[in-house]
Every structure is written in C-alpha cells, then in structure tokens.
Amino acid sequence: MMLQDENLSSMQNKIHRITYMGMFISLAIALSYIEYLIPFNYGPTGTKIGLANIAVILSIYVFKEYYGIIINLIRIFIMFLFMGNVYSFMFSLAGGIVSFLVMLIVKKTGKVDIMGVSITGGVFHNVAQLLVAVYVIKYNILFYMPVMIITGIISGIIVGLISNTVLKIFGLVKRWKNDRIY
Amino acid sequence: MKKNIITNLIIILIFLFIAFIFFLLNKRNPGEKVYVYVDGECKGVYSLSEDREVDIKSLYGHNVMVIKNGFVNVKSSDCKNQICVNHKKISKNNEQIICIPNKLVIVIKSKKEAEVDDVAG
Numbered sequence: 001m002m003l004q005d006e007n008l009s010s011m012q013n014k015i016h017r018i019t020y021m022g023m024f025i026s027l028a029i030a031l032s033y034i035e036y037l038i039p040f041n042y043g044p045t046g047t048k049i050g051l052a053n054i055a056v057i058l059s060i061y062v063f064k065e066y067y068g069i070i071i072n073l074i075r076i077f078i079m080f081l082f083m084g085n086v087y088s089f090m091f092s093l094a095g096g097i098v099s100f101l102v103m104l105i106v107k108k109t110g111k112v113d114i115m116g117v118s119i120t121g122g123v124f125h126n127v128a129q130l131l132v133a134v135y136v137i138k139y140n141i142l143f144y145m146p147v148m149i150i151t152g153i154i155s156g157i158i159v160g161l162i163s164n165t166v167l168k169i170f171g172l173v174k175r176w177k178n179d180r181i182y
Numbered sequence: 183m184k185k186n187i188i189t190n191l192i193i194i195l196i197f198l199f200i201a202f203i204f205f206l207l208n209k210r211n212p213g214e215k216v217y218v219y220v221d222g223e224c225k226g227v228y229s230l231s232e233d234r235e236v237d238i239k240s241l242y243g244h245n246v247m248v249i250k251n252g253f254v255n256v257k258s259s260d261c262k263n264q265i266c267v268n269h270k271k272i273s274k275n276n277e278q279i280i281c282i283p284n285k286l287v288i289v290i291k292s293k294k295e296a297e298v299d300d301v302a303g
Binding site for chain 1: 186189190193194197198200201202204205219221222262263276278280282283285286287
C-alpha cells in the first residue's frame with residue numbers, strides 16, 4: 001500500500017513536471033515570437049528586449065535552477081526551426097548559455113534579488129552575442145560594447161519588473177512548494 | 183527590500199562603468215575613408231567626399247553601398263535579416279554597417295588610424 005502511494009505521487013510529480021515544462025517552453029516560444037514581430041535593429045546582432053528571458057528567470061525561481069537552461073535550449077532550437085536563420089541561432093545559443101550561467105552564479109550568492117539577476121542576465125546575453133559576432137565576421141566590432149551593455153541593462157530592468165510582478169500575482173513559488181513537486 | 187534596491191543600483195553602476203570604459207576607448211573623429219571588408223579581407227577603399235554607388239559582390243552575397251553627401255548607407259542586400267539596409271546612415275570615424283549573413287563590414291576610418299592599422303595588421 002505504502003509502495004503504491006509512493007509510486008502514485010512520483011508519477012504525479014512527473015506529470016506535473018512535464019506539464020509545467022511544456023507550459024514554460026510554449027511561453028518562451030510565444031514571447032520570442034512577439035519579440036520577433038517588433039522591428040528594432042541597432043548594431044550587428046540587432047538589439048532585442050529579450051522577452052523570452054522572462055520564462056527562463058521564472059523557471060529558475062520556480063523550479064530547480066537547471067530547468068531554466070533546458071527550457072531556453074529547447075526554445076532556441078524550436079525558434080531556429082521556425083526562422084531558419086543560422087546566425088541568429090548561434091547568437092541566441094551563445095547568449096542563452098552564457099547569460100544562464102552568470103545568472104546562476106549571481107543568484108547563488110543570495111545577495112541579489114530577481115531584478116539584479118535579470119539585469120546581469122540581459123547584459124551578459126548581449127555581450128556574448130557581440131563576442132560571437134566578432135568571431136563570425138573576423139573584424140573588431142567591440143566598438144558596440146557600450147550600446148550593448150546599456151540596452152542589456154534596460155532590457156534587464158523591463159524583464160525583471162515583469163517577472164517579479166508575475167511571481168507575486170500568481171504566487172508560483174509558493175504553490176509549487178506546497179505541492180511538494182520538487 | 184531597501185538592501186535589494188541598493189545591490190541592484192550597484193550592479194547597474196558597475197555595468198555602466200564598464201560601458202563608459204569601452205566608450206572612452208573608442209573616440210570618434212570625422213572620418214575620411216570608407217573601408218569595405220568581406221570575411222575579414224579589405225575589398226576596397228573609397229573617399230567619403232565623393233558621391234558614388236558601389237556594388238559589393240562576394241561568395242556570400244550581394245550588397246549595394248551608397249556614398250552621398252558624406253554619408254554611407256546600404257541601399258539593398260540579398261541577405262535574410264536586412265539589418266544592414268535598415269541601419270542608419272553613418273558618417274563619423276569608426277562607425278560601421280555590418281551585414282553578418284554576407285560577412286560584410288563597412289567602416290569609416292580617418293587616414294591616420296588606417297595607416298596605423300595597416301602597419302599593425
């Protein structure tokens with residue numbers, strides 16, 4: 001009987017996890033599509049708000065941290081299938097991985113709240129993209145660095161505000177922990 | 183809550199400081215020459231003061247660059263994202279238009295810097 005109950009709850013956990021992951025991945029894809037519809041080009045890689053980072057930050061705070069990178073990688077790959085642009089795939093891959101690692105480190109220090117995490121994430125996303133762009137065209141364009149850093153800060157503030165509000169309104173963390181699906 | 187705001191401000195200030203350092207490293211002067219690079223190789227040097235249209239054809243694609251009244255812009259390109267076409271006109275030293283799908287860099291340099299670059303490169 002005991003065993004059966006445990007099996008049931010672990011299966012429930014799995015189902016919950018799969019459902020939430022699916023929801024967050026579709027959220028991330030929808031957000032990056034909305035972003036794609038906003039034409040705003042400055043600099044070699046194009047400057048973006050990084051709305052998809054909302055989904056990543058939410059998943060870092062709601063689930064275990066490594067779910068964030070899984071969700072982001074799946075999003076990047078699916079967006080690549082949609083758009084078929086190899087260069088933007090490379091840029092988002094580099095930006096996604098680097099910004100996730102930095103956000104993880106900053107979050108683990110425990111002294112920074114969601115806003116600070118999203119600002120560092122935004123800045124490092126842009127910096128990594130610019131470095132990949134330097135590698136691709138084999139020409140020094142670090143000239144754009146100040147602009148990329150400042151747009152990273154602004155987009156980080158926007159993303160931080162939105163994800164903070166979402167966390168508060170839905171009480172996602174609390175609900176998740178009460179259900180003991182960890 | 184107050185402590186969080188302070189740490190956030192510190193983070194922002196650190197990044198702004200880094201941005202400022204990069205900004206100081208790139209001082210702008212009025213440019214004189216337009217350099218065209220494809221895949222890291224210099225394909226041509228044009229004068230900014232002379233109005234003309236230049237076809238840039240390479241393995242990677244075809245762009246049309248226009249120099250007019252001391253400004254440079256890309257009129258058309260066969261690349262996918264069209265970032266180079268939508269880019270604003272450039273006129274100052276060190277400003278660039280970049281087309282990543284076609285591996286194209288258009289950059290304005292003053293004579294002095296260009297010479298230094300040639301020696302270094």
